[in-house]
Amino acid sequence: MPGDAGDTAPDRLTPVLRPVRAGNxxxxxxxxxxxxxxxxxxxxxxxxxxxxxxxxxxxxxxxxxxxxxxxxxxxxxxxxxxxxxxxxxxxxxxxxxxxxxxDELRRRVAGVDVEDVLRFREVLEVGAAGLCAAHGTDGERAGRLRAALAATRDAPLADYRRRDTLLHLTLAGLSGSPTLAAQYAAVRATVNDLLDCIPLLVRNLEHSQRQHDALVEAVLDGDADGAREIMREHCAGTAALLRGFLT
Amino acid sequence: MPGDAGDTAPDRLTPVLRPVRAGNxxxxxxxxxxxxxxxxxxxxxxxxxxxxxxxxxxxxxxxxxxxxxxxxxxxxxxxxxxxxxxxxxxxxxxxxxxxxxxDELRRRVAGVDVEDVLRFREVLEVGAAGLCAAHGTDGERAGRLRAALAATRDAPLADYRRRDTLLHLTLAGLSGSPTLAAQYAAVRATVNDLLDCIPLLVRNLEHSQRQHDALVEAVLDGDADGAREIMREHCAGTAALLRGFLT
DNA sequence: AAGCAATGGTTCCACGCCATACCTTATGGC
DNA sequence: GCCATAAGGTATGGCGTGGAACCATTGCTT
The missing domain is CATH 1.10.10.10 (Winged helix-like DNA-binding domain superfamily/Winged helix DNA-binding domain)
Known part of the structure; x- marks a missing residue:
């Protein structure tokens, strides 16, 4: 077998050689x-x-x-x-x-690698929180963040998911990395699909709310480690919920 | 102005409404x-x-x-x-x-948002390190990681960049998130382009090597916090270098 | 009332890309 | 030595897509 180059190595090409377009x-x-x-x-x-x-x-x-x-x-x-x-x-x-x-929802969720999504999501969210806290927020940015947080508080139940998403997107947008923001938007859309498959528990909601408060506070205080830790727990909560219901 | 819906909001659409394909x-x-x-x-x-x-x-x-x-x-x-x-x-x-x-290189590097790349890169790397450490590594995975690390040690200078890349890609691949691995591959290609624009300093190289050792050790020990911290410093080093030379 | 501007609605043609089938070359096994 | 196999090389017809120009509708401005 000439030209073999001794390649029994793991397939390192797969991450790079992806379809150039997901569809037409x-x-x-x-x-x-x-x-x-x-x-x-x-x-x-x-x-x-x-x-x-x-x-x-x-x-x-x-x-x-x-x-x-x-x-x-x-x-x-x-x-x-x-x-x-x-x-x-x-x-x-x-x-x-x-x-x-x-049926549309079922179809979309069918092919999703849940572990992939949850892990990637956590990495991006924690990273965004850390970046935001680390490089500080001027008045306008801080205002946007506070506004998004406030909007989640007085949200009717039916609109909570949407405002929660907006809060997280705002944070990602303030991270200073457009690429991160774009990737987060994509993964969050999938997470929302997954969340739509499971019941909405009011108890979790209250818990989320407390975490959001603490998160924004940490970010505005410039406490990067704190922000990351809170975000990690926040994501872990959602992840546990989804893993439990979607097993 | 009817139909306005009071939207003086920041452009939240930009992260999502991206070109469907980067070129043909x-x-x-x-x-x-x-x-x-x-x-x-x-x-x-x-x-x-x-x-x-x-x-x-x-x-x-x-x-x-x-x-x-x-x-x-x-x-x-x-x-x-x-x-x-x-x-x-x-x-x-x-x-x-x-x-x-x-010229090819210059052309590629010209339109790059350096801050975006460096931030996103750090988020992914730190995330990957944390994930790997957190969910443990079986024998085979540990072996792959050690092998990649060893390869960087006895690398001729001309091949160091390549083996360093391979080590980081291996880590990303072991994160358990294919999406993360793919994104890292993409961003790392850009980082390499940037690195090709600045001189290779042997002193930094030795420093990197020590960090790699500590990193792999922390990952194999399951010390997620440690792995993340080391990776953060590792990335910060490269970032400082690039920011300095590319200003 | 007239005009302008911003929007959706429609048409046409050219080109890029795809799917498919088939041909050519080299290697290893029988 | 023959031939199956796996690879690159070639040819064709069709459809999706793009670009550009134009039409139709609405509401603000003068």
């Missing part, structure tokens, strides 16, 4: 727009960016984007209005909609 | 194959996966892949041999090659 442009764009909606980045009734803008951000042509929007429109998720100050608007989800969102 | 399939594939070579995952004289296999892994057609390989071949980076046990082989880089690799 259509599917990828659909996924990302759904992510925006699922993460609650655009509230009910809110407007998505204009088609030309959105297409450019997603790096696809307007033609393809419009096919995506067509699908979302057919499913009753968004509505398009023409004219100046028109645009594509997110519709409130029709409660228990007939569009079979349940 | 051709460019992306080229980049990834170059990454494999640059990271030293296939040693000089080593063989890349067969075209059909490689094309499938990259999620592109063989036609497109062959265009990529054609370019690499024209630049003298790889060589194709036909027949059974043939394949595409990585050629030793012709020292100071006429192919203008210098």
């Amino acid at each position: 442009g259509f599917e990828e764009a659909l996924e990302q727009i759904l992510q925006v909606v699922r993460l609650g980045l655009v509230p009910d009734g809110g407007r998505l960016p204009a088609e030309r803008d959105l297409a450019e951000r997603l790096g696809i042509s307007r033609v393809t984007l419009r096919e995506v929007l067509k699908v979302l429109q057919d499913q009753g998720l968004v509505e398009s209005r023409r004219g100046r100050y028109g645009g594509t608007f997110v519709l409130p989800r029709p409660r228990g909609g007939a569009a079979g969102g349940e | 399939g051709f460019e992306e594939a080229l980049e990834q194959i170059l990454q494999v070579v640059r990271l030293g995952l296939v040693p000089d004289g080593g063989r890349l996966p067969a075209e059909r296999d490689l094309a499938e892994r990259l999620g592109i057609s063989r036609v497109t892949l062959r265009e990529v390989l054609k370019v690499l071949q024209d630049q003298g980076l790889v060589e194709s041999r036909r027949g059974r046990y043939g394949g595409t082989f990585v050629l030793p880089r012709p020292r100071g090659g006429a192919a203008g690799g210098e």
Whole structure:
């Protein structure tokens, strides 16, 4: 066997040689727009960016984007209005909609490597918390963080998940690493899918709230070690919950 | 201004609404194959996966892949041999090659957000170290880690960077999060580009070596806090170096 | 009331990329 | 020595996608 180069080594190539695109442009764009909606980045009734803008951000042509929007429109998720100050608007989800969102969720969650997601999520969150605390927060940043925290406090139960997500996204965004923020957004969308598969326990919710308070305090105090430790526990809590229910 | 929804909020969409693909399939594939070579995952004289296999892994057609390989071949980076046990082989880089690799490097490094890269890198590395230490390492994993460490010790100066990379990739691979491993590979390729822009200091090298020893020891001891702390210092060292030279 | 600007809606053509099938070359086993 | 096998090399037709131009609608501004 010539040319062997003695390679019985573990497959180190797999992490690098990944599919260049997860699907076709259509599917990828659909996924990302759904992510925006699922993460609650655009509230009910809110407007998505204009088609030309959105297409450019997603790096696809307007033609393809419009096919995506067509699908979302057919499913009753968004509505398009023409004219100046028109645009594509997110519709409130029709409660228990007939569009079979349940099966959709099952389908998405089916292929997920739960351990991978939970571990990666913890690494990013803990890292973000540490970075934020370490490099300090000016007045504006601190205000954003406090506002996001406050929003979780007086949240109706139905909107808690969304505001919690926004708080964590805010923290990731303040980490000073756009790459980290982007990766966190992606993994958080998956985490939310997983969370949607298990019951929401009010007791855990209160616990989370205390951790959020302590976390923000530590970050604003510049206590990096403290922030990391609290975040680690916070993530461990969610992880234990998910591992328990999804076994 | 109707339909405003009071959104003077910071642009939370940017982290999610990213280009669906960084370029066309051709460019992306080229980049990834170059990454494999640059990271030293296939040693000089080593063989890349067969075209059909490689094309499938990259999620592109063989036609497109062959265009990529054609370019690499024209630049003298790889060589194709036909027949059974043939394949595409990585050629030793012709020292100071006429192919203008210098400009290539400058071009790649030009658009990099150094702070982003350094922060994200630290988060992933520290996270990986913590995960590895926390969930323990069986005999085989421990062996791989020790072997990678040993390889860095008796490395000729010219091959140190490569073996160092391999050690860190091994750690990331043992973290139990494939996503983390993939992200680390990507960010490390960029870090290596940055490192190629600054001089290699032997003193730093010895320092790194001591940290590597301590790191592996902590990981194998299951000392997660220790492993994280050492890794944090290790990354901080590289970061300070790069920040200093690239200012 | 008229005009302007910002948005969605529509059309057309060219090009990139894919899937597939087939050909050519080299090696090892029978 | 023959041939199966595994690899690179070549050719073709079709579809997804992109780019650009244009139309249609709405509401603010003058």
